[in-house]
Amino acid sequence: MNRESLKAYIEQIRPLNREAMMQMEQYLDGLTKPVGALGKLENLMIQLAGAAGTVEVKTQPKVTVIMCSDNGVCDVGVSSCPQEVTATVTYNFTRGITGMNRLSEFAKADIHIVDVGVKADFSHPLIHNRKVCYGTKNMAIEPAMTEQEALQAISVGIEETEKLIEKGYEIFGTGEMGIGNTTTSAAITAALLEEEIIKVTGKGSGALDTVYHNKVEAIKTALKVHQPTIADPIDVLAKVGGLDIAGLVGVYIAAAKHGKVVVIDGFIAAAAALVAYKLAPITKAYMIASHLSKEAGMALILQHIGLEPHFNLDMRLGEGSGCPILFNLLDMAQYTLLGMGTFEDAGVDKSNYMHIWK
Known part of the structure; x- marks a missing residue:
C-alpha cells in the first residue's frame, strides 16, 4: 500500500446513516421510560444503528x-x-x-x-x-x-x-x-x-x-x-x-x-x-x-x-x-433497549406523561 492507495481507500468511508440513527432514536423514545433516561446506553445504540445502517443492530460476534x-x-x-x-x-x-x-x-x-x-x-x-x-x-x-x-x-x-x-x-x-x-x-x-x-x-x-x-x-x-x-x-x-x-x-x-x-x-x-x-x-x-x-x-x-x-x-x-x-x-445496552416494552405494549398513552418524562 502506498499513500495514494491509502487515500483512495479512506475516501470510501461513508458517514453514519442518519436515517437509521433517527429511526433508532424514535424507537428508544417510545420505550416505557423517560426520554433519554438511559443516557450513554441509548447513545451507543444510536451509534451502532448509524454504523450498521439499520435499527436491527448486532453486538455479536x-x-x-x-x-x-x-x-x-x-x-x-x-x-x-x-x-x-x-x-x-x-x-x-x-x-x-x-x-x-x-x-x-x-x-x-x-x-x-x-x-x-x-x-x-x-x-x-x-x-x-x-x-x-x-x-x-x-x-x-x-x-x-x-x-x-x-x-x-x-x-x-x-x-x-x-x-x-x-x-x-x-x-x-x-x-x-x-x-x-x-x-x-x-x-x-x-x-x-x-x-x-x-x-x-x-x-x-x-x-x-x-x-x-x-x-x-x-x-x-x-x-x-x-x-x-x-x-x-x-x-x-x-x-x-x-x-x-x-x-x-x-x-x-x-x-x-x-x-x-x-x-x-x-x-x-x-x-x-x-x-x-x-x-x-x-x-x-x-x-x-x-x-x-x-x-x-x-x-x-x-x-x-x-x-x-x-x-x-x-x-x-x-x-x-x-x-x-x-x-x-x-x-x-442491546439486551435492555431492544427488549424493553413500548408505551403501546404497556397500554399507556405516552402523551399523558411527556410533560413529566422529558
Missing part, C-alpha cells in the same frame, strides 16, 4: 485485534521491563492466561493476535505472522521506520480487519503488546497535538524515575533530530511511532470503511486512533472510547478527537483490556 511488535527505543532504557517480555506475552495470549484473555472470555469475545514486528519468531496457529520487520529502529538515533514500513503495517491492519469482517465479526476492539510502546505513543501525541512532552508522557508499566527520565529524553531527542511534519500523520508515525500503532491505525480505517464500530482501549490504542483521525476525521464516527487510562496523554487525545470515556477504573494494563469491559456494556 466481537473481537479485539492485538497488534504485537518491538520498539528499538528500548535500547536507551525507556522501560523497566526487558524487551523479551513482548514475545513472552504475545505467546501467552495463546495460552489463555493473560488478563486480556480472562476479560475477553467473560465478555464472550475473541482475540486476534497479530505479529506485526516482534523480535522473535512464532510457530503457533493463533499467532498470525504479518511481520513487517523485527521491531523498529531506535528513534533516539534514527527514524523508527521507513515510510514504506509504516504504510505496510497500516496495510496489515486493514487486511487483518477485512479478514475478520468476512468471517462475520460485528464489533471490533483494539489491543497491543510491545515493550516501550508508551514511549512511541507519547512521542506521537506530543507531535500531533503540539503538546509539551512532559504533559503527555507517563511512567508506563511502573517505570522508575531514572527510566522515566530516559523516556522523556528519548522523545525529546527523537522529535528534535527527526523533525516530523506535524501536518503529515504518516511522517510522524514513521519517525517516532511503532509497528503496533501503525497496525491499529489500519484497524480503525478498515472498520470504518466497512461500517463497523471500533472500541479504543488505552493510551497506545488512543495514539493509533489519533493518527487514524488525523488521516481521516470521519473515522471518529465509528470510534467508541472505553476507559480513561492512567497514562498522562490519554485524556488529551480523547479531548482532541472529541470522545468521552465510558468509565475510569484506573487501568493501565493495555493489551486491549478496556475493550471487553465496554463490550459488556454494548451487550447490556
Whole structure:
C-alpha cells in the first residue's frame, strides 16, 4: 500500500446513516421510560444503528485485534521491563492466561493476535505472522521506520480487519503488546497535538524515575533530530511511532470503511486512533472510547478527537483490556433497549406523561 492507495481507500468511508440513527432514536423514545433516561446506553445504540445502517443492530460476534511488535527505543532504557517480555506475552495470549484473555472470555469475545514486528519468531496457529520487520529502529538515533514500513503495517491492519469482517465479526476492539510502546505513543501525541512532552508522557508499566527520565529524553531527542511534519500523520508515525500503532491505525480505517464500530482501549490504542483521525476525521464516527487510562496523554487525545470515556477504573494494563469491559456494556445496552416494552405494549398513552418524562 502506498499513500495514494491509502487515500483512495479512506475516501470510501461513508458517514453514519442518519436515517437509521433517527429511526433508532424514535424507537428508544417510545420505550416505557423517560426520554433519554438511559443516557450513554441509548447513545451507543444510536451509534451502532448509524454504523450498521439499520435499527436491527448486532453486538455479536466481537473481537479485539492485538497488534504485537518491538520498539528499538528500548535500547536507551525507556522501560523497566526487558524487551523479551513482548514475545513472552504475545505467546501467552495463546495460552489463555493473560488478563486480556480472562476479560475477553467473560465478555464472550475473541482475540486476534497479530505479529506485526516482534523480535522473535512464532510457530503457533493463533499467532498470525504479518511481520513487517523485527521491531523498529531506535528513534533516539534514527527514524523508527521507513515510510514504506509504516504504510505496510497500516496495510496489515486493514487486511487483518477485512479478514475478520468476512468471517462475520460485528464489533471490533483494539489491543497491543510491545515493550516501550508508551514511549512511541507519547512521542506521537506530543507531535500531533503540539503538546509539551512532559504533559503527555507517563511512567508506563511502573517505570522508575531514572527510566522515566530516559523516556522523556528519548522523545525529546527523537522529535528534535527527526523533525516530523506535524501536518503529515504518516511522517510522524514513521519517525517516532511503532509497528503496533501503525497496525491499529489500519484497524480503525478498515472498520470504518466497512461500517463497523471500533472500541479504543488505552493510551497506545488512543495514539493509533489519533493518527487514524488525523488521516481521516470521519473515522471518529465509528470510534467508541472505553476507559480513561492512567497514562498522562490519554485524556488529551480523547479531548482532541472529541470522545468521552465510558468509565475510569484506573487501568493501565493495555493489551486491549478496556475493550471487553465496554463490550459488556454494548451487550447490556442491546439486551435492555431492544427488549424493553413500548408505551403501546404497556397500554399507556405516552402523551399523558411527556410533560413529566422529558
